Amino acid sequence: MAPDRHLTLLSEEEVEQIHAATLQVLEEVGLWLPNREVLEILEGAGAEVDFEKHVARYPADMVTAAIGRFPDGFTWYARNPDHTIRIDGSRTHFSMPDSALNVIGPDGKHRPGVPRDGEDICRLCDALPNMAVASTGINPPDMPGGLLEAWHTRTMFCSSSKAVFGVSREVDMVLEMARIVADTCDHLPEGVLPLVAIMNPFSPLYNEADQLAGMLKYARKGVPISISPEVQAGATGPATVAGALVQQTAEFLGHAVLVQCVQPGLGVIYGTVSSVFDMKKMILPYGAPEADILAVGTVQMARRYGIPARNTGGSSDANVLDMQAGAEAMMSTLIAILAGASFVLHGAGELENTMAVSYEKILLDDEIIDMSRRFARGLGVVDAETLAVDVIKQVGCGPPGQFLQQPHTFSHFRSEQFMPRLFVRDMYSNWEKAGRQTAEQRAAAEVERILATHRPEPLPDAAQKEIDAIYHAAEKAALNK
Amino acid sequence: MAVEDISRAVLAFNLAGVTELVQKEIDAGTDIDTILNEALIGAMDEVGKRFSDGELYVPEMLMAAQTMKAGLALLKPHLTGDSARAKGTVVIGTVKGDLHDIGKNLVAMMLEGAGFNVVDLGVDVAAETFVQAAGDNGAGVVALSALLTTTMPAMEGTIKALQEAGLTVKIMVGGAPVTSGFADRIGAQGFSADAPGAVELARKLMAAQGGSS
Numbered sequence A: 001m002a003p004d005r006h007l008t009l010l011s012e013e014e015v016e017q018i019h020a021a022t023l024q025v026l027e028e029v030g031l032w033l034p035n036r037e038v039l040e041i042l043e044g045a046g047a048e049v050d051f052e053k054h055v056a057r058y059p060a061d062m063v064t065a066a067i068g069r070f071p072d073g074f075t076w077y078a079r080n081p082d083h084t085i086r087i088d089g090s091r092t093h094f095s096m097p098d099s100a101l102n103v104i105g106p107d108g109k110h111r112p113g114v115p116r117d118g119e120d121i122c123r124l125c126d127a128l129p130n131m132a133v134a135s136t137g138i139n140p141p142d143m144p145g146g147l148l149e150a151w152h153t154r155t156m157f158c159s160s161s162k163a164v165f166g167v168s169r170e171v172d173m174v175l176e177m178a179r180i181v182a183d184t185c186d187h188l189p190e191g192v193l194p195l196v197a198i199m200n201p202f203s204p205l206y207n208e209a210d211q212l213a214g215m216l217k218y219a220r221k222g223v224p225i226s227i228s229p230e231v232q233a234g235a236t237g238p239a240t241v242a243g244a245l246v247q248q249t250a251e252f253l254g255h256a257v258l259v260q261c262v263q264p265g266l267g268v269i270y271g272t273v274s275s276v277f278d279m280k281k282m283i284l285p286y287g288a289p290e291a292d293i294l295a296v297g298t299v300q301m302a303r304r305y306g307i308p309a310r311n312t313g314g315s316s317d318a319n320v321l322d323m324q325a326g327a328e329a330m331m332s333t334l335i336a337i338l339a340g341a342s343f344v345l346h347g348a349g350e351l352e353n354t355m356a357v358s359y360e361k362i363l364l365d366d367e368i369i370d371m372s373r374r375f376a377r378g379l380g381v382v383d384a385e386t387l388a389v390d391v392i393k394q395v396g397c398g399p400p401g402q403f404l405q406q407p408h409t410f411s412h413f414r415s416e417q418f419m420p421r422l423f424v425r426d427m428y429s430n431w432e433k434a435g436r437q438t439a440e441q442r443a444a445a446e447v448e449r450i451l452a453t454h455r456p457e458p459l460p461d462a463a464q465k466e467i468d469a470i471y472h473a474a475e476k477a478a479l480n481k
Numbered sequence B: 001m002a003v004e005d006i007s008r009a010v011l012a013f014n015l016a017g018v019t020e021l022v023q024k025e026i027d028a029g030t031d032i033d034t035i036l037n038e039a040l041i042g043a044m045d046e047v048g049k050r051f052s053d054g055e056l057y058v059p060e061m062l063m064a065a066q067t068m069k070a071g072l073a074l075l076k077p078h079l080t081g082d083s084a085r086a087k088g089t090v091v092i093g094t095v096k097g098d099l100h101d102i103g104k105n106l107v108a109m110m111l112e113g114a115g116f117n118v119v120d121l122g123v124d125v126a127a128e129t130f131v132q133a134a135g136d137n138g139a140g141v142v143a144l145s146a147l148l149t150t151t152m153p154a155m156e157g158t159i160k161a162l163q164e165a166g167l168t169v170k171i172m173v174g175g176a177p178v179t180s181g182f183a184d185r186i187g188a189q190g191f192s193a194d195a196p197g198a199v200e201l202a203r204k205l206m207a208a209q210g211g212s213s
């Protein structure tokens, strides 16, 4: 979609109001960052730091200077060059949940996820055309920290050849696995790792020492960083959506400025996982329309800073695969694409307020992405050929005119039409004769087919062995704890 | 009846009204326990009921609790030892490694609203800190919160530490990934999926402790 056609909700003036309020928050309140090294870096770059209280306040010109160093995009390398993607606002790249507890498997049963699920979910991702970034979907419930991060990273690299993200903990281990993979690739520029790091600041306006330390490590290795605050409007941020957007933008910029101090020009993504806090059920609903407003606001602010954005998309608070799940998934997916987000995590297949991933829904959301992309493409090129006056003239008015046999139809219909793979378009009687298959049932059959047949491109043997060795060491360490 | 006026003021979130009315009753020599139980805690029970019925939302419930606490502050100097500790003490925190705190904060605020003495240890709390605080404060209940599958094992560790220290506290656990099955397995005495349920549970556990502690 042409950049000037992006969906916007904020006027240019409102974008500037949000920006001005953000600068004020950064200057007068600042961020609570309990990591001495981080505070020292920020002080060196002009922040006003209170080491005792762990608070850094950012003068406006310091923030403005850092914004000037943001690159407008970057390349997210995958080990398979065909799966390498550009993160620059030109296309919305999708992934799935990354840490659900439960799965709803092809048999429809709701149960705790096991490692095998993560490998299968990753293989689905590898097979599906609209999934661009690998993910295991789950945190297997009984897996201890340390092993968990090694498992995630190994699975993403081995059960898929698509782009991989770096988790926020055990960063040395992640960097080591990424280096092993990088050494097997000829298409990576010298010193570049096939990785983008995922970081979540805490609200209101803080972070923890370990995550900050990990962020420094990624930045020093030149790994681009996606920074996604998770404001719960009304609970860990203001109840007004505008106020939540201000706080979130301050949380993002506070971290992004730090990244620029460590590695000037490093790619950053302004992400959001924010929503309103549900004042009755006390959850953070990703299916809420306010989350979608924040998503659009995030993309607009990112564009103000000349950088790519991340949204959620496809996530639903429904506990089963029902109409609510479809409606919420469609809304956030379509909006992420229309607004022009570059990356979406949380995520195709997500249900149960981030706590579950459904195999079928991954496929159905993949189809929703197709539909949304088709919508976003709009009329496409408008010229004499597509305006079609010639063919309208040729067919003329009135019966027996029809277009089915026209060469114009023959040459355009495939590229003009969205062709459903799973959604049903059939007359009732035919559909009944064919076995009354719903979209969900068709998705389930497709899941089984893919899992039975799809084999991701393997890593070279030596690299696989090295990665396995790291994984087994983590397993041993976990056992000895 | 003035005691009812106090309740009504709590239910109307009228902080100034509550302090004024409570002071008037104290000055008039009304039985302190009556003001506490019938006016203040009675009002919070009604608030809890209206919340469960879906009439009130969280910020309204918390505003009512704040109003109630303003009244309670005036009563405190007059409370005899027994009624001061009548509801018992709950020590609460998120376990080691876990920094998710909104759920824990809500549970703590609602327990306070229900009249418990709450000692909030914050986030990322080591097992020894729970043991120390439970002992120091004579806690009847220890409440553990965890939101991560990787920090849930720290709940089990904390329970073991409390047992090894010979404390007879009851332990309740919660947080999004925690289930009642998990609670049973690690030897907790109670689990609740939400904050109102946590208050009910605390009442039950405290009663099992023999009321005050």
Ligand code: B12
Pocket (backbone or CB within 6 Å): A098, A099, A100, A101, A139, A168, A198, A199, A200, A201, A202, A203, A204, A229, A230, A232, A236, A281, A282, A283, A284, A352, A353, A354, A355, B097, B098, B099, B100, B101, B102, B103, B104, B106, B107, B143, B144, B145, B146, B147, B148, B149, B150, B172, B173, B174, B175, B176, B177, B191, B192, B193, B194, B195, B196, B197, B198, B201
């Ligand atoms: C907001 C949030 C965050 C915020 C937390 C901010 C804060 N100040 O708390 C931030 C961004 C910091 C964050 C960080 C992380 N998070 Co987080 N987070 C959430 C989210 C979206 C909502 C949690 C929340 O506040 N809910 C609202 C409150 C009110 O609900 P609650 O905590 O469940 O509490 C209620 C009940 O459980 C109960 N209760 C709670 N405690 C207790 C205690 C007792 C005794 C009782 C009886 C009852 C009880 O009462 C409460 C009120 O009704 C959840 C998703 C989810 N569905 O839960 C993920 C989630 C918990 N996070 C998750 C993850 C993975 C992380 C990170 C590891 C991510 C990262 N990239 O680093 C870090 C870990 C940080 C750490 N060391 O703790 C995962 C956990 C997955 C898993 N399998 O373990 C979840 C489930 C999301 C997901 N599916 O991916 N997170």
